[in-house]
Amino acid sequence: MQALLRRGQVTAEQVTDAERARQSLGARTPLWRALAGTRGVDRDLVFAQAAATYAFRIAPVAEREPEAEFVKTVMESFPDELREELIDLRAAPYAYAQDQPSGILKLVFITEDPMRPELQKAVNALELERFELCYAPAGAVDKVIEEAFPRKNEYLERLAEDSGADFDFGVSFESGDKKLVDEDALEAEIARSSLVNLAEAIFVESVRTGASDIHIWPNANRQTEVHFRTDGRLQHWHTEDRGHPEALLSVIKDSALNVDRFERDMAQDGFIQRKVDGTLIRYRVSILPIANANPELRAESIVIRVLDDRKVVTDLSKLGLLEGALAQFDKAIRQPDGMVILTGPTGSGKSTTLVAALSNVVVPEINVLTVEDPVEYIIPGVRQIKLSHKLSLEGALRAILRHDPDVVMVGEMRDKDTAELGVKLANTGHLTFSTLHTNDAPSAVSRLYKMGLEPFLIAYAINLIVAQRLIRGLCPDCKKANPDPDLIMARELGFSEEEIASTTFYEPNAGGACPNCKGRGYKGRRAVAEALYFSPAIRQAIVEAGDTIDEDGIRELAISEGMLTLQASARELVKRGDTSMSEMMRVTAGEH
Structure with missing residues (x-):
């Protein structure tokens, strides 16, 4: 625990939260186990540190991946009952190695939690001459077990x-x-x-x-x-x-x-x-x-x-936001008041990002209320209000004002009334989250203005507007370099000649036999976003607006202050080899 604190991998606040959770789990539960389940904590880091503390080696799975064929061959030699028990305990053979100093061949197992007595007991029952339990991230263990023994339906x-x-x-x-x-x-x-x-x-x-x-x-x-x-x-x-x-x-x-x-x-x-x-x-x-x-x-x-x-993201770093956007987002949600707006079309991941944000601000000392239609995920510590034909969005917002809130998440601001209520919450000492359907961040400012909100209210109520899309990531196991990229497409997507020359463009290996992505070539999605932080200069530009909001002017000012547009963020992902040009074109075509 102290090692994680010294390295800044967990905070004192997270340790305090873990201590509260441990008390509810039972006094015999180690603090580090409770910490592994705490919001915002990297579970892999905690288990790796615990394994090292208890003198278990960490298997080098990043350099030498576990082999499904080896796992299958070895485990099929075990009695059926013990094999099923090891699968349930998420432990798998990794390699044979010579035991030191005896020189006897031992079987090395990998598992996320080698400290469990029940796992030690199960492996002892195999009556192996020598064995060793090593730590490996749960993802690596689960992956090789699923490849070796696909779950039956x-x-x-x-x-x-x-x-x-x-x-x-x-x-x-x-x-x-x-x-x-x-x-x-x-x-x-x-x-x-x-x-x-x-x-x-x-x-x-x-x-x-x-x-x-x-x-x-x-x-x-x-x-x-x-x-x-x-x-x-x-x-x-x-x-x-x-x-x-x-x-x-x-x-x-x-x-x-x-x-x-x-x-x-x-x-x-x-x-x-x-x-x-x-x-x-x-x-x-x-x-x-x-x-x-x-x-x-x-x-x-x-x-x-x-x-x-299990898919709910509570760690902001797992959203996939680039470093600059992540820092701005984290800064905005730590403010005591003001509004954070997520914008994008249906299916762009706005709800996922909002749930992650709320999970990071919930503490027992504050009252967090949400208005949702429908309520999809239950967030511990949050009072979630479901809209119905008897309770409208406007009615729920008016009721919330009398319900002593600290943090409020509003559904989509659809009209002037709901927008005004959201701004009122933000301007009266409440941290407020909401969504809009606009293509990018500057156009969200224009949308609120067209709804009838005064520029000075918009300028001083909002902390941050994040416009986002979801972009598919290339499968890391089978992606392949494209030796002949489409240069016309690259230039159309805003790549400079220098970037084209220095970038290795990757493409999906669709139709292959990759077990990780099932031959699709892509694995998982991440957010690609532009984060418009309301700096003093941005606020001043909005206050000075005349009859219309100058979206291009706000965008250029934000870019000069370091904002990456949607297309610029996607370009970074292509340059890093995380996605393909064709996927970038699909997601950001027509965007800035």
């Missing part, structure tokens, strides 16, 4: 066993003008286990593939399409051609709370919960009636948002 296995099932239930229609699905025939099909297994398999696989959304809809051939949105792009997962779409859609609707399976003409919203790999996963369901090639049939589309709390 029991529902997919049941489907495979039932692959010959005849789905001959048909769709019949009642006489008369209303062409309706025969509910009795549909009920008979829903009762079959195959569709239930398919629905459950969808829930499990969406989590394991890291999907953010599930899309289910009938195609023109009356087959049911299932797609997962991974890293921002829809990926085909399955086409169900047995039976009719109504059956699978009905199984999904039956699984959801607050959804009427027999309603096919109205939009509906529902909620599903499942435990996947020991973690509670929430699914937010949206159902819409859609047009069909056959006007006699009523079709529906289902989109399911996968809410996995």
Whole structure:
């Protein structure tokens, strides 16, 4: 603990938070374990330091990656029960090495937590002549175990066993003008286990593939399409051609709370919960009636948002912001009052950034309130208000003023009334977070002005405006250098001749056999942002605005003070080899 404090890798405040958490976990819990789960703390650093303190070696996995084939070969020689126990304990063989000074060959295991007595007991049960437990980051251990022993989806296995099932239930229609699905025939099909297994398999696989959304809809051939949105792009997962779409859609609707399976003409919203790999996963369901090639049939589309709390980012450094934008953002959210605005289109990661910001300002001594529609992630220590037909955004904001807040997160500022209330909160001693739908940071100033806010209110209420997008990162395991980059595209994206000459441009190795990215060439997304910090010069420029806000003037002034625009930030990522030019073009085309 002291070593981490001396190196500045944790703060005294984080240690205090960890001590509070330890008291709730039980007195026997070591402080360092509680610290590893504290907001803003790098878990890997804590476990590495704990391992070193207890004299466990740190495996050099950065220089020599664990090999899945070795792990599989060695672990398959273990008794089944012990192999499964080691997988559950997230420990894997890493290498054979000579024990010193005996010279006897020993088996080296890697794990995030070599200090656990239960792990020591499990490895002892293998009756090896010599072994050693070493520390390795959880990500490296999990990756090699998943490659060696991919988790089975029991529902997919049941489907495979039932692959010959005849789905001959048909769709019949009642006489008369209303062409309706025969509910009795549909009920008979829903009762079959195959569709239930398919629905459950969808829930499990969406989590394991890291999907953010599930899309289910009938195609023109009356087959049911299932797609997962991974890293921002829809990926085909399955086409169900047995039976009719109504059956699978009905199984999904039956699984959801607050959804009427027999309603096919109205939009509906529902909620599903499942435990996947020991973690509670929430699914937010949206159902819409859609047009069909056959006007006699009523079709529906289902989109399911996968809410996995393990994906919640609480460490600001994990957002992917470049150093300058990260420093400005961290500075702005540490202020006692003022407004921080996130701007960008739907799906640009604004909510993720706001949750990370709130997680970093929550302490027991302050009252943090949010107004959300809907509430997606529960943030410990925050009182989250859900909007409904009985509670509007404006009504919630007015009520919040009487609820003794310190920090407030407002949903999107959609009109003058909500914008004025947000500014009022910021100007009366409250740190306020909100969002706008604009393309860049300077245009957010213009949008607020056009809503009817006075320039001096805008200038002195706001601390920072961050415009952001999400850009896919190249898979670090399989990305390849492009020896012949598109120079016309590079110049179009703002690369100077010097930058072109000094940059190694990388591209995705799509269609390969890389287990890390499943052949997609990209792995994960990160924020690319421009951070407009309200310096005295920026505030003065806004106050002096006449009938219109000079967006270009504000942008040029901010750039002169060190701001990187969206396109400039993306260029930095390309120059570092983190993303490709084609991905930069997709995300920032038309931006400054």
